Amino acid sequence: MPSINDILTNEDFGQVVSTLCVDTIEYREPREYYNEYNGERRRRKTSVGWREPKRLEVYSDTLVDKNGEPVRLPDKIVDVARIVTNFPKKEVRTSVAFLFGGQMTITGADQNDGFQEFKRVWERRLKMQSVLKSFARKVLSESKAALVFYPYISKGLDGKLITELKVKTLSVPRNENTLSEFYPHFDDNDDMDAFIHRYQVNSNGMIRNSCTIWTADKIITAIDEMGGWVIKEVPNLFGKIPVVYADVFQPEWDEVALLMDAREMRISRMVDTNDYYGDPMLKTFDVADLPTKDTVGKELSFTSKVHPETQQLYHGDAEYLTWNGSQPSVDKELEETKCELFSSTSTPDLSFDNLKGIGNLSGVARKFMLMDATIKASENMETFGPVVQRCVSVVLAGICNITNIKYRPQLVNNLIDVEFGSILPEDLAETLQTLSIANGGKPINAQRTVTAHSPLTEDLDEEMKLMKEEEDTAAQRNNMVGLTMGYGE
Numbered sequence: 383m384p385s386i387n388d389i390l391t392n393e394d395f396g397q398v399v400s401t402l403c404v405d406t407i408e409y410r411e412p413r414e415y416y417n418e419y420n421g422e423r424r425r426r427k428t429s430v431g432w433r434e435p436k437r438l439e440v441y442s443d444t445l446v447d448k449n450g451e452p453v454r455l456p457d458k459i460v461d462v463a464r465i466v467t468n469f470p471k472k473e474v475r476t477s478v479a480f481l482f483g484g485q486m487t488i489t490g491a492d493q494n495d496g497f498q499e500f501k502r503v504w505e506r507r508l509k510m511q512s513v514l515k516s517f518a519r520k521v522l523s524e525s526k527a528a529l530v531f532y533p534y535i536s537k538g539l540d541g542k543l544i545t546e547l548k549v550k551t552l553s554v555p556r557n558e559n560t561l562s563e564f565y566p567h568f569d570d571n572d573d574m575d576a577f578i579h580r581y582q583v584n585s586n587g588m589i590r591n592s593c594t595i596w597t598a599d600k601i602i603t604a605i606d607e608m609g610g611w612v613i614k615e616v617p618n619l620f621g622k623i624p625v626v627y628a629d630v631f632q633p634e635w636d637e638v639a640l641l642m643d644a645r646e647m648r649i650s651r652m653v654d655t656n657d658y659y660g661d662p663m664l665k666t667f668d669v670a671d672l673p674t675k676d677t678v679g680k681e682l683s684f685t686s687k688v689h690p691e692t693q694q695l696y697h698g699d700a701e702y703l704t705w706n707g708s709q710p711s712v713d714k715e716l717e718e719t720k721c722e723l724f725s726s727t728s729t730p731d732l733s734f735d736n737l738k739g740i741g742n743l744s745g746v747a748r749k750f751m752l753m754d755a756t757i758k759a760s761e762n763m764e765t766f767g768p769v770v771q772r773c774v775s776v777v778l779a780g781i782c783n784i785t786n787i788k789y790r791p792q793l794v795n796n797l798i799d800v801e802f803g804s805i806l807p808e809d810l811a812e813t814l815q816t817l818s819i820a821n822g823g824k825p826i827n828a829q830r831t832v833t834a835h836s837p838l839t840e841d842l843d844e845e846m847k848l849m850k851e852e853e854d855t856a857a858q859r860n861n862m863v864g865l866t867m868g869y870g871e
Contacts, residue, residue, distance in 0.1 A: 496792030
């Protein structure tokens with residue numbers, strides 16, 4: 383595999399772009415995945431999107447052919463139901479929640495001013511927890527995405543120009559007519575030595591192909607004008623490629639795609655059946671005076687007659703046409719396919735209907751119930767763990783080399799780590815009880831510590847002062863009662 387330096391020596395820049403615009407995984411279709419994630423069902427012939435309308439034969443009630451048969455009229459085209467579930471979104475959202483939905487914790491070997499600046503940029507300026515959740519959704523639904531960090535100059539509240547870091551996500555554009563392609567390039571050591579983003583810009587009233595190439599030492603921007611490529615190079619102030627890239631082999635739900643198709647097809651057919659039989663048809667025996675739809679106090683009137691041979695009195699009757707289908711088997715199929723969809727993808731069904739009957743489970747029991755999803759999240763971290771580390775590295779480079787160089791000595795060798803806790807709810811009462819038992823029933827925290835964690839505490843020192851005053855007042859009151867009762871004599 384040629385290195386990025388060898389590729390960039392080619393004087394034909396169009397060839398450079400072609401060489402770099404090669405996907406790391408063959409035959410994948412991010413646009414198709416994006417469409418399916420958002421409700422389109424055309425990727426597979428088994429999907430409900432391929433259901434064709436029904437063609438019904440229609441015959442005349444009055445016209446007959448030479449053989450006395452009813453004349454066939456033009457066929458009637460009846461559209462069919464194409465019910466789409468939200469399972470792809472539900473699975474991806476749940477997976478992302480187990481990855482980045484918990485409490486974010488930032489730690490550093492040295493809690494200095496540089497570390498505090500990193501926390502400010504990471505949490506408040508870039509809002510990286512939200513960025514990572516959005517990024518993970520893109521990767522798991524579209525199979526690939528990238529984060530691009532860049533410096534941005536703006537005016538502060540004092541009117542002075544300040545340079546801050548910003549981040550944008552590269553993914554499949556909403557408009558399918560919009561050109562936006564991006565590809566990494568790796569060296570022989572599987573390290574990314576370049577990244578290219580191909581897109582279109584408006585140049586002099588014309589839509590032109592353009593691209594940006596990032597390397598460790600420079601950023602190349604080029605526009606394909608009529609006379610050839612116009613190239614501009616600027617130094618890469620980050621000192622490293624400010625792009626974080628991640629991809630997966632297939633979208634999150636792809637391994638159960640056929641099962642999803644079968645379920646949606648069954649639901650669609652059931653809807654068709656319900657539409658057909660939802661309004662029952664009245665069947666009459668013998669002649670009846672049928673009331674109109676607008677008649678109030680409707681009744682059917684049948685004339686009583688006497689059978690000429692048996693002399694028995696008889697009259698007509700009426701009944702509704704009903705469908706005696708196998709609905710229980712359909713319900714069973716839908717329930718089984720739903721369970722298999724969640725089970726096969728290690729996705730817990732956290733819907734209200736599914737959770738309302740489980741009762742008050744212990745924290746350990748809840749964790750065991752969701753162990754499958756936790757294992758899946760651990761596997762996904764094989765992809766997204768390096769993503770977080772790479773983001774930390776790029777943000778540190780941006781602070782040290784661009785936005786706040788003064789913090790460079792404090793950050794260069796500072797080991798900063800970002801972790802995300804579990805999204806599973808903790809049973810605090812159960813935890814405290816366990817700790818109390820382990821401590822022999824003795825208090826496990828000082829009063830000040832407990833008070834500090836109260837949501838009603840606004841000022842800890844003031845709260846402790848008030849508690850001391852209340853204790854002193856209560857002690858004085860008890861002493862006075864004791865003296866009044868003669869305990870002090």
